[in-house]
Amino acid sequence: xxxxxxWTTEPEEFLRVGEDFVLADQPTHAKYGFNEGxxxxxxALAEGAGILGELQEQLYAAGTVGERxxxxxxxxxxxxxxxxxxxxHVVGAVNPAGISYKAFKKPTKEELAHDFLWRVAxxxxxxxxxxxxxxxxxxxxxxxxxxxxxxxxEIERRYEAINQFxxxxxxGGTTIVKVMxxxxxxxxxxxxADRLExxxxxxxxxxADIDERMRWDDYQDAYQVVFDRTSTEYAPWYVVxxxxxxxxxxxxxxxxxxxxxxxxxxxxxxxxxVEAEKARLAAS
Amino acid sequence: xxxxxxWTTEPEEFLRVGEDFVLADQPTHAKYGFNEGxxxxxxALAEGAGILGELQEQLYAAGTVGERxxxxxxxxxxxxxxxxxxxxHVVGAVNPAGISYKAFKKPTKEELAHDFLWRVAxxxxxxxxxxxxxxxxxxxxxxxxxxxxxxxxEIERRYEAINQFxxxxxxGGTTIVKVMxxxxxxxxxxxxADRLExxxxxxxxxxADIDERMRWDDYQDAYQVVFDRTSTEYAPWYVVxxxxxxxxxxxxxxxxxxxxxxxxxxxxxxxxxVEAEKARLAAS
Numbered sequence: 001x002x003x004x005x006x007w008t009t010e011p012e013e014f015l016r017v018g019e020d021f022v023l024a025d026q027p028t029h030a031k032y033g034f035n036e037g038x039x040x041x042x043x044a045l046a047e048g049a050g051i052l053g054e055l056q057e058q059l060y061a062a063g064t065v066g067e068r069x070x071x072x073x074x075x076x077x078x079x080x081x082x083x084x085x086x087x088x089h090v091v092g093a094v095n096p097a098g099i100s101y102k103a104f105k106k107p108t109k110e111e112l113a114h115d116f117l118w119r120v121a122x123x124x125x126x127x128x129x130x131x132x133x134x135x136x137x138x139x140x141x142x143x144x145x146x147x148x149x150x151x152x153x154e155i156e157r158r159y160e161a162i163n164q165f166x167x168x169x170x171x172g173g174t175t176i177v178k179v180m181x182x183x184x185x186x187x188x189x190x191x192x193a194d195r196l197e198x199x200x201x202x203x204x205x206x207x208a209d210i211d212e213r214m215r216w217d218d219y220q221d222a223y224q225v226v227f228d229r230t231s232t233e234y235a236p237w238y239v240v241x242x243x244x245x246x247x248x249x250x251x252x253x254x255x256x257x258x259x260x261x262x263x264x265x266x267x268x269x270x271x272x273x274v275e276a277e278k279a280r281l282a283a284s
Numbered sequence: 285x286x287x288x289x290x291w292t293t294e295p296e297e298f299l300r301v302g303e304d305f306v307l308a309d310q311p312t313h314a315k316y317g318f319n320e321g322x323x324x325x326x327x328a329l330a331e332g333a334g335i336l337g338e339l340q341e342q343l344y345a346a347g348t349v350g351e352r353x354x355x356x357x358x359x360x361x362x363x364x365x366x367x368x369x370x371x372x373h374v375v376g377a378v379n380p381a382g383i384s385y386k387a388f389k390k391p392t393k394e395e396l397a398h399d400f401l402w403r404v405a406x407x408x409x410x411x412x413x414x415x416x417x418x419x420x421x422x423x424x425x426x427x428x429x430x431x432x433x434x435x436x437x438e439i440e441r442r443y444e445a446i447n448q449f450x451x452x453x454x455x456g457g458t459t460i461v462k463v464m465x466x467x468x469x470x471x472x473x474x475x476x477a478d479r480l481e482x483x484x485x486x487x488x489x490x491x492a493d494i495d496e497r498m499r500w501d502d503y504q505d506a507y508q509v510v511f512d513r514t515s516t517e518y519a520p521w522y523v524v525x526x527x528x529x530x531x532x533x534x535x536x537x538x539x540x541x542x543x544x545x546x547x548x549x550x551x552x553x554x555x556x557x558v559e560a561e562k563a564r565l566a567a568s
Contacts, residue, residue, distance in 0.1 A: 061487040061488075064487055065487060084379075084381065087379065087380055087381050088379040088380070088381070091380050092376070092378075092379055092380050094376075095368075095371065095372040095376055096371055096372070096375050096376050096380060096383055096385045096416070097368065097371050097372070097385065097387060097418065099380055099385075101380045101381065101383075103381060132380070134381065189565065189568070192565050193562070193565060196558055196561055196562050196565065199551060199554070200551040202551070202552070202553070202554040202558070203345040203348055203349060203551060203552045203554075204345075205554070205556070205561070207556050207561060207564070210561070210564045210565060210568050213565075213568050214568050267483060267484040267486070267487060268486070268487045269486070270483070270486040270487075270489070272489070272491050274480055274486070277480055277489070277491055277494070278477070278480050280491070280494045281473065281476050281477060281480065281494060281497075284473070284494050284497050284498050
């Protein structure tokens with residue numbers, strides 16, 4: 001639980017996808033490790049933001065002196081589950097100079113002409129950065145599977161291709177944190193209804209969201225296969241209960257804090273002679 | 285002065301580089317349009333952040349329904365002038381999904397093999413985005429001129445090339461805001477001394493900064509030429525007094541708020557039949 005004061009137990013073990021994980025058994029309304037309510041949750045998020053911000057600055061500083069380490073946050077979820085809120089409230093609390101954010105949309109013709117990992121590999125974060133994938137290569141085995149956008153044998157091939165790709169990233173110095181925001185179908189219904197009720201939210205609504213909602217169970221099955229095949233030691237999945245937006249934000253912030261704490265960062269030593277530079281400055 | 289409550293007079297006219305502008309006559313310690321001190325300035329920044337955040341969301345929303353408009357903030361300054369603070373405190377208050385941030389470092393071999401605008405043009409922001417250039421093509425007529433990194437006739441050619449490039453961007457829907465953070469040589473000396481005093485700031489210190497500091501007057505001259513040749517109707521320069529960090533942040537935030545207010549944004553109308561979608565949702 002590191003520097004954060006507000007966890008009663010470490011939530012990571014409840015969130016991490018291990019052996020025999022069953023998505024259908026996972027609650028969407030839990031708040032593992034946090035005993036209090038929404039208002040305290042928001043205060044905790046502000047405290048955690050300060051901690052995350054300092055850790056990220058240390059990661060960035062390490063990058064400036066030649067360290068190769070970086071972090072990659074992968075965000076996947078059903079529509080309305082709160083990816084946007086994670087980006088604005090968790091990622092948004094960090095200095096933009098240390099963030100490399102990429103939203104993966106429907107692939108272009110050029111992207112489709114390449115292997116599905118081509119567009120993703122190009123966006124891997126630089127040393128010193130926290131990369132954020134808002135959707136990712138997992139779309140190619142989620143909507144790709146549900147909508148049969150590729151032949152079954154090609155979908156099959158992709159799981160192992162993803163593992164190899166992520167292993168390379170991890171061994172090259174990238175800490176990978178993969179998050180699925182887990183909401184109930186009922187909660188999604190309420191959020192879509194809210195978007196339809198409020199004119200200033202209409203731009204967030206897409207009629208295609210209903211088409212996907214009607215395949216809810218197929219998507220849950222496709223996520224289960226993703227977890228079975230791609231939750232690895234070097235790139236674990238976390239399933240975060242997301243019916244409470246404030247809890248999901250706190251949990252994802254914590255996963256980032258934890259990933260950075262595990263890098264055992266600090267401030268880099270001077271690569272120059274401090275006294276000599278003071279003399280040069282005085283003379284300038 | 286739009287929605288912000290805290291300006292006593294519109295600061296834009298004091299900041300904008302017009303005809304007969306003389307950099308050497310510009311104060312570095314002024315706080316045009318703001319009568320109070322640092323503490324009130326910080327409160328004002330928090331108020332402005334909320335306004336900027338909502339305007340940026342409207343710009344982003346417009347992008348999702350096919351609008352072409354975007355904003356580009358260009359940041360230039362001597363070392364320690366506070367670009368980093370603008371990025372973290374002004375840009376950082378906006379949703380990262382709506383920001384396209386690019387730090388231009390020393391050009392690579394590949395970049396040098398192309399025209400100086402090649403690497404810059406690739407980073408122009410998409411519709412709906414606020415692009416932020418942390419340094420920019422202006423380095424090619426600043427350090428480029430001072431250090432004679434290209435022949436004089438090539439440096440000469442670049443000013444007009446920049447104007448043409450920016451005119452194209454502007455006519456394509458980009459509101460361009462170019463900011464030079466203006467500090468005194470004395471204040472820079474104090475900030476460099478501070479970095480040398482504090483071990484956790486050593487990573488921010490670069491001995492090469494002193495080399496550039498020793499050419500202070502040459503850089504001021506090079507900036508003057510930049511203002512004479514490239515402050516245009518479609519891409520004006522603003523010189524922001526930056527000895528007070530808090531004022532510089534407030535002023536740059538205001539320039540962004542103003543740029544967005546001038547786009548006369550709002551929430552896009554629904555592109556679908558709201559009642560029909562409510563029925564589809566109810567049935568799903």
